Amino acid sequence: MIHVGIVGGTGYTGVELLRLLLPHPEVEVTVITSRAEAGQRVDEHFPNLRGHCDLCYTTPDPALLDQLDVVFFATPHGVAMDRAPELLAKGVRVIDLGADFRLSDTEVFAQWYGMAHRAPAALAEACYGLPEYYRAQVSEARLVANPGCYPTAVILGFAPLLATGLLNEELLIADCKSGVSGAGRSAKVGLLLPEAADSVSAYGVSGHRHRPEIEAVLSAISGTELEMQFTPHLMPMIRGIHATLYGRLRRPMRDTALQELYARRYAGEPFVDVMPFGSHPATRSVRGANVCRIALHQPRPGQVVILSVIDNLVKGAAGQAVQNMNRMFSLPEDLGLAHVALLP
Amino acid sequence: MIHVGIVGGTGYTGVELLRLLLPHPEVEVTVITSRAEAGQRVDEHFPNLRGHCDLCYTTPDPALLDQLDVVFFATPHGVAMDRAPELLAKGVRVIDLGADFRLSDTEVFAQWYGMAHRAPAALAEACYGLPEYYRAQVSEARLVANPGCYPTAVILGFAPLLATGLLNEELLIADCKSGVSGAGRSAKVGLLLPEAADSVSAYGVSGHRHRPEIEAVLSAISGTELEMQFTPHLMPMIRGIHATLYGRLRRPMRDTALQELYARRYAGEPFVDVMPFGSHPATRSVRGANVCRIALHQPRPGQVVILSVIDNLVKGAAGQAVQNMNRMFSLPEDLGLAHVALLP
C-alpha cells in the first residue's frame, strides 16, 4: 500500500486526484492539506466525495508529510519548490502538478513565472512526467514534474512527426481550445458562468506560460531548437482541451505513411489512441478518462493538421500524475486508470 | 461470469450500460443489438468506448439472446413486451429499462402509452426494480422493470414520509428538473443545442407518463390511493435530475425528527445519501455516479421541502439496472458501481 499525501487539496486538480486515488487498489490517501480549510471535512467541500472519503483537511505539517511514500503538490507555482527538497531528503517522492519543475532553464522560469527558482538542485534531478516520452526516467525518478495540460495535448500530437524531422520547424502552429476548469478554481470575474458561457475568446495570444514548456520539450524531442505559435482559447465548457496543430511537411508524404508513423509510435501505449486517418475527435470522448485521442489530416499535400484531445484534469493533470505514480512504484501503469469516458 | 446482452444499444441508456458493464468484474457483454447499425463497430458509434469494446452491433437474433444469462432492453416501449416472454421461457432473465413492465395496471398502461399491453402474463410477474423498496423481490425476480428516471428521484425522496403516513396525501407536488439526455438520443428540433441551451421551460404540465408510475408506487408504499402534481422541466444541461418535492405534515414535527426518519430509513443503503438537514444538493454531485442524494427542509412549520438529485442515466437508468442485476445474481449490490461522481 502506497501512503499518499496531497498538498493543496481544494482546487480542481486536488478533487480530481481524490476521484482517482480513493478507489485506487494500491493507494491509501492519508493526508490532504489546505491552510484555509484545515479542520473541515473534505467531502463538505466536494460533496461528490460523500461516502468515499472521511478525511479532513490539515495544515501542511512536515511531521505528517514525512511519513508518506509520495506527496502530490496541487498548488500554485512557488509552493512545491520550497517544500520538495526536504521531502526528498526524507525519502518521500514528489509529483508536482504545478509548474515549478517543468522548465529546466531557471532563467526561462524566472522570465515566465516572475520569480527566481529557489530549488535549482531539485530542479536538476526532476523528470518531465510524460511517460510516453520519458518512461524510463519516470521509473527511476524521485521528483516528477507533471506536464501542463496544453503541453500534454500539443506534445503528444506533434512529437512523432517532429522526432523524425519531417516537419518544417519554422511553421508550427498550435491553436488550442480549453474548458474553463483549466483556469483553476479561483474566484475571477472572467470565469463566472455569465461571462464565460455562450462565448469564445482567445487569451494570451502574445505569450503564455505553456509556450516555453512546449518549445523546450519538443526541441529536445526533435533535436532542433524550435519555436511555435501557441494560441490558447477559452471555451464555454467545463473540461477538455482540443489542440488543432498545423505543420508543413519538408517532403511529400502519403496519408497512409503519416498514419503508420503515428500508429507505430503509439502502439502499446495504454493512454494514447490514434484514431483512423481523417477522424474528428471530440473532447467529450475523453471526458473523465486518462487518454489522449489523436487524428491526422492532410487537406492539401504537405499541409498536415493534427487533432489532439484530452481531458485537461485527467491526462492533462491528475490522471497523468497517477500514471506517473504507478510507474514510480513499479505498478501496472494503468492501475486505477481504466475509466471509460463519460458520454454523453 | 454473467453473459449479458443489450437490446437497443444506440441510445444513451445503451452506451451508459456499456460504460458500467464493460469494466464490471463479473460480467461479459457478448451481444449488443441494433437493427439500424448491425455490423458496425460499437466504438465507431460511441468513440468513448475505443479501447474498451470490440463488439459490433448485431440484429436482435433470438439464437444469440437465448444463450445469455440476462438481457437488458434499452428500447422504446413496446419492444420488450414482445421479446421478454420467450426469453424468460428459455431461462434468460430480463431487465427492461423501458416502460413496458412498470405499470401493473394494463388499462393505465394503455391510456398513457397508447397501446394495449401484449404480455400481461409477464407483466404479472414483473418486479419494480427499486431495490431500496423491493430488494427481496428483485433478488427473486426473473423480470425486472427498471424504474423511470423521474420516478426514482421522486419516490426515494417522498417514500419515507409517505410510508409513515405523516404527509397529507392530497397536497403533494413534485417539481422536477431534468437534463436533456433524459429525452433520449433522438433527432428532435426541440432538443437541438440552439433550442435547449440557455433556456428553461416546463413540459407535459397537464400530464406525463411518469406521473401514473410515481402515483402507483407511492400509493403502494403509503397504503393510500394518492395523487400528485408532477411538473417536469427541461434544463439546459446534459445529465441530472433535481426533484423539488413539496408536502404538508399532518402534525407538527421537529426538524431533527424528520432528519432522523430519513437517516434511519436509508441507513446502510449503498446508493442513497441523506445529507445534513438544510443542505442543497447539486446534480453535479452525482454526475456519473449511482447515487441519490436527499436533503430535507422545513421552511415553515408543517411545510416540508425535500430535495432529491440523481444522474438520470445512472441511478435513473443504467446504474440502477446494474444494481438490480447484481442483486438478481447474488453479487454484492455495489459491484462495479463504486464510481465517484465527476466534479467539476
Add this chain to the structure above:
Amino acid sequence: MIHVGIVGGTGYTGVELLRLLLPHPEVEVTVITSRAEAGQRVDEHFPNLRGHCDLCYTTPDPALLDQLDVVFFATPHGVAMDRAPELLAKGVRVIDLGADFRLSDTEVFAQWYGMAHRAPAALAEACYGLPEYYRAQVSEARLVANPGCYPTAVILGFAPLLATGLLNEELLIADCKSGVSGAGRSAKVGLLLPEAADSVSAYGVSGHRHRPEIEAVLSAISGTELEMQFTPHLMPMIRGIHATLYGRLRRPMRDTALQELYARRYAGEPFVDVMPFGSHPATRSVRGANVCRIALHQPRPGQVVILSVIDNLVKGAAGQAVQNMNRMFSLPEDLGLAHVALLP
C-alpha cells in the same frame, strides 16, 4: 431630453441599463459612476458598448448627479438609501434597482438585509415600481423601488387569481428557476462556469430575501395577509427566470374562465403576454426583451399551475426600470423597449 445618471455601473444591471438607455430617443446618459473604475472608459469594461458609448466612469459626485433629471441606482442594498434623500431634495428623481425601498416595513427590512433602514422618510414615499399594478402611483412618483427579479415573475403570475380571492392563500408555492446573472457580477466560486454549468441546485430554501417582498405585495393585492413557499434554484444558463406557481382553487373553475381572467386583466398591457391555455413558455422566448409571458394549466380540477417567464435583467431589472422612467416622465411606456427577444 431626459438627463440620466447611473450609480454603480459595473454590474449586470448597469450594463443592461446602458444597452436600453443609450439608444433611447428621449434619453441622454450623462453620468455613470463607479468608485473602483473611475476614469476608465465604460466600453473598455463592457466591449459590447464599443461604438455606442463614449463615457468614462466617474466617482459618484453629488455636484454631477444634482444636475440630472433622474438617477438609477444599480448598487448593492444600503447605497441608495444614503443618497436618495439629498437627490430628491434637489428635485432629482430616483429609481432604485436595489432593495432599499422595496419593503415598506423597516423591521422586515432590517431582519432580511441585516441593517437598519436609514431613510425611513424616503421609504414612506417610495412607490413599488410594478406598473401593471401601481401605474398611477409610478406616474406621480419621485422615488421608485424597482421590484426584484423573482418578485416580478411571481407577482405577475399569481396576482390576477389572488386579487379575486379565488385561490386558497395557505397553499401557495413558487418554485423558481433563475439564470446565474441573477446573482450579480461578483467573483464568487459558486458562480464560476465549472461550478454552475451542467448542474442544477436549489438555494435559500429555508428563506430568501425576495420572499417577504413577494408576500407583502401579494398580501396587499389580495387583501389578505398571506404566506408563500418560495424556492429559488440556480440554472446553468446566463439569463432568464422561470416561475412555476402552484395554487389551489377555492371553488371549481373552468379552464376557459381561468384563461379569460388573465386575458382580461392583462389586456392592453404592453409587456405582459398571456399565452394560450396549456402553453409552456421558454425563458429564451423573452431573452433580451421587456416582457413577461404567462401560461395557465389546470392538470386536475382545482390544481392550478401558472408558468411565468421573464428575462431577469430586463423585465426583472433594467427594462422595468426604463418602463418606470417612461411613465414618470410621461413618455409612452414602451418607448425604447420594443426589442424582439433574441432566439435562438
Add this chain to the structure above:
Amino acid sequence: MIHVGIVGGTGYTGVELLRLLLPHPEVEVTVITSRAEAGQRVDEHFPNLRGHCDLCYTTPDPALLDQLDVVFFATPHGVAMDRAPELLAKGVRVIDLGADFRLSDTEVFAQWYGMAHRAPAALAEACYGLPEYYRAQVSEARLVANPGCYPTAVILGFAPLLATGLLNEELLIADCKSGVSGAGRSAKVGLLLPEAADSVSAYGVSGHRHRPEIEAVLSAISGTELEMQFTPHLMPMIRGIHATLYGRLRRPMRDTALQELYARRYAGEPFVDVMPFGSHPATRSVRGANVCRIALHQPRPGQVVILSVIDNLVKGAAGQAVQNMNRMFSLPEDLGLAHVALLP
C-alpha cells in the same frame, strides 16, 4: 416603405431576419413562406415574435412574391437559383442568404454543392454582398449573394493585409470556431444538446464549402490566386464565430503600422470595429449585433495573428442581408441595425 418577402422562414436565418426587419422603420414584411408550415402563425413557431408579428406562413406563391420590392431567400442551396430569375424579371430584387450565388465559377459550385448550377445568367450578374469590399456594386445590384458566415469573419480579418500584398499567400491558416446555430435548425443527432454541449470538435478538416468561397474572394481582393487552410470547429454555444487567422509577413512590420493599416481601412465603416492592438475580442461582445470586431497580434516578428468575431446569424447572415438591402434601396446603411450586443 419597402415591401419584403422571406422565402423559407422556419430556420434560424428566417427568424433572425424577422427580428431585424419587423421593427425596421422603412420595411413592411408582407410575405413569409414555408411549404411545411403554410397556414400556421409565425409566432406559434417562434414565440419570441409574439406581439410583433401577425403573419402566417404561406406557400411560396409567385403571385404574392411578384408584388414585392425585395425577396430574401433563407433556403438551402438549390432553391434560390430556381426562383430568382423570374423574380428579377418581374422587377423584384433578390438577396440570397444561401449559397447559390456566392461562387461565380459554376464548376467549383458543382464540385462543392453536388449539383449543376441552373441559373448561370443570374449568377453572372450577382454581386457578392460584403459591403465593406463591394459597396458600389451592392448599391446597383438586383441580385445579392449574401456571404457565408465563416467567409464574412475570415475575409474581413485577412483582407486588409492581403490587399496590400504584405502576407505570404502560401501560409494562410484560418482556424474557426462556430456556435451550433451555424449548422441550421435541422434535426440532426450530432447537434442535440447532449451531443454538442460541453464538448469541442473540428469538422470538415479535409474540406468545407466555405473554403472555396473564402479563397475566391480573397484571391480577387489580393490579386493573387491563393489557397488557405480552413479548419472549422463546433463550439458548445448557440451563436458566434471566432476566427483565429494566421499569416506570415513578407517583410518586417511594426505593430503600430499593422494597427494603422487596419484602422485606416475600416475607418468610417459602421460595422467593423478595429480594437486596440493586442485585444482579445469575445464572441459575446457581438451577440445579436451587426458588427465584426477585429484585433491584431504579432507574437513574434513576422507572425501575425488576427482575431475576428461576429454573430453568425447577424453580421454572418441576417444582419448583413439587411445592410445590403439598406444599400440597395439607398437607405442609411445602418438603419434598423444599431442594436447593442446582448452582454451578458
